[in-house]
Every structure is written in structure tokens, then in C-alpha cells.
Amino acid sequence: MNTLHKAAERGTAIEVRHLLDDGAAVDALDEFRQSALHLAAQASREDSVAVLIEAGAGVELADRFGRRALHTAACHGDLGIAQRLLAAGATPDARDCEGSTPLFWAAGDGHTLLVEVLLEAGADLNARNVYGSTPLNWAARNGYDGVVALLLAAGANVNAQCANGWTPLHEAAMYGREAIVQRLLRAGADATLKDNRGFTAMGRALQQGQRAAVAILAAQAEAGTRQADTV
CATH class of the missing domain: 1.25.40.20 (Ankyrin repeat-containing domain)
Known part of the structure; x- marks a missing residue:
């Protein structure tokens, strides 16, 4: 985990922006193949997610389980983060290693509004996992x-x-x-x-x-x- 990862997960959006301005690699991966965007989404830090997206963070990067940042937002019910990711081009039907899409995670954790957003974005409501x-x-x-x-x-x-x-x-x-x-x-x-x-x-x-x-x-x-x- 590098300094940008730590700032994305635990710091402020201002810290994230300063590190990016100083040349930090926006899509560097940690030992779990997580980017700063994954970690910011995981920590529900929408401001940092916005800064990372603005800096060109890859919204389709998959961690070692095949999960994108959108999977994490769906699991946590983070509506604002999910909307930002979708607006930045995140695929609503991206699949993790078990073939589950973000809609599985939103539905399985009871996040009704996020289910609505994913369906409006074109998510396949009859998708099947492995x-x-x-x-x-x-x-x-x-x-x-x-x-x-x-x-x-x-x-x-x-x-x-x-x-x-x-x-x-x-x-x-x-x-x-x-x-x-x-x-x-x-x-x-x-x-x-x-x-x-x-x-x-x-x-x-x-x-x-x-x-x-x-x-x-x-x-x-x-x-x-x-x-x-x-x-």
C-alpha cells in the first residue's frame, strides 16, 4: 500500500489531490490488486472518489477477486459513489470472479435505491453468476x-x-x-x-x-x- 492508497482510504480528498499533483500514479495497485479508487470506494469517501476520477482513475480496474469499485459501492449502498462511477463509464454488468455483477451485491444487501440506479443504467436483472x-x-x-x-x-x-x-x-x-x-x-x-x-x-x-x-x-x-x- 503506497501513500496514495493510504490517503484514499484514510485521508482527505485534499491530501489525495496533493499527492496526485506531486506525481503519484493514480492507478497503482497494492498487493490485493486494489487501486486508490477501490480503497476510496471501500471507505465510502465520495470526495476522494471524485478527485481520483477527475485525475483519470480507471473505473474498470479489477482487484484479485475481479471486483471493480462499482461492486464495492453497490455492496455498501453508496449511491453517490455509484452514480459517479457510472457517469465516468463504469460498466453496470461488470462481473467479479464468481460472475456476480454489482446488481447482485446491491440486491443481496438490500440497497433498493442502488438497485434502481443500476437498473436505470442498463444492468441485466436476470444475469446469472457461475x-x-x-x-x-x-x-x-x-x-x-x-x-x-x-x-x-x-x-x-x-x-x-x-x-x-x-x-x-x-x-x-x-x-x-x-x-x-x-x-x-x-x-x-x-x-x-x-x-x-x-x-x-x-x-x-x-x-x-x-x-x-x-x-x-x-x-x-x-x-x-x-x-x-x-x-
Whole structure:
């Protein structure tokens, strides 16, 4: 870590500017392949991010995990930093080493406004990472109902299955996210879909002892049976 990295992470924007004026290399990388821009974003220092971008910092530089500064801003919910990075040309669908885009991180950490900004910037709401997961899977698993609602309204695939066969409904049910289970069902989630081990969402909820989710899914199945009997 050089002096510019330390200033970007812990100092002021004025210090960052002085170092750049004195000839510091704006895109020098530390031992983790992080630039000063990565570190400023990680520390939520928007003023320093602005100075670094103005000095020509590479917004597409990837650290050792393949993450850009935009991934970090998305994870932390730093709306202002994300907007600056996008305005400077950051790619909304840049992928890290596991194939996850900034939208995964914003959705998975419940940052609704940042999800909106990324979608407006053209982020693929049905992107899949190396595990076949989507941003909707992450939001459903982690219990962020507002993000789930936003992604569904934008057209997210409610029945997208990961490589292991889990749908967003599987993940919401097994983690006891009852409100999200209900929302996904209203959006057309198929509760009969099975994962690679033959479990439906209700089966996974039973396995995890999520009684409230089981009750919701059982009621939905019963209502479907009654409707079929009247046809």
C-alpha cells in the first residue's frame, strides 16, 4: 500500500489531490490488486472518489477477486459513489470472479435505491453468476422484500433456477422469508418446481423447520387443488 492508497482510504480528498499533483500514479495497485479508487470506494469517501476520477482513475480496474469499485459501492449502498462511477463509464454488468455483477451485491444487501440506479443504467436483472444464481435469488434469500418487489416489477424471472435447482421461492422458503414467499407466489412462482435433490420449496422449508413458510405454501397448494376441482 503506497501513500496514495493510504490517503484514499484514510485521508482527505485534499491530501489525495496533493499527492496526485506531486506525481503519484493514480492507478497503482497494492498487493490485493486494489487501486486508490477501490480503497476510496471501500471507505465510502465520495470526495476522494471524485478527485481520483477527475485525475483519470480507471473505473474498470479489477482487484484479485475481479471486483471493480462499482461492486464495492453497490455492496455498501453508496449511491453517490455509484452514480459517479457510472457517469465516468463504469460498466453496470461488470462481473467479479464468481460472475456476480454489482446488481447482485446491491440486491443481496438490500440497497433498493442502488438497485434502481443500476437498473436505470442498463444492468441485466436476470444475469446469472457461475452458480446460476440471479440478483432475485440473493434478495429473496437475504430477506429484502422491497428489492424483491422492485426486481419483479422490472421483469425478473420469478422461476429462475440456480445450478442446484433452487428458485427464489426455494431460497425464501428455506430461510423463513414469509413475506417474500407470499410475494413470489403472487408473482407466479411455481411451487411445484424441484431442485436437483428432488425438493420443492415446501420440502426445503420443512427440512429447515420453517413452519410459517410451510403453512403459506400448503395453503397455496390447497387453494390450487380446490380451484382444479371446480374446473
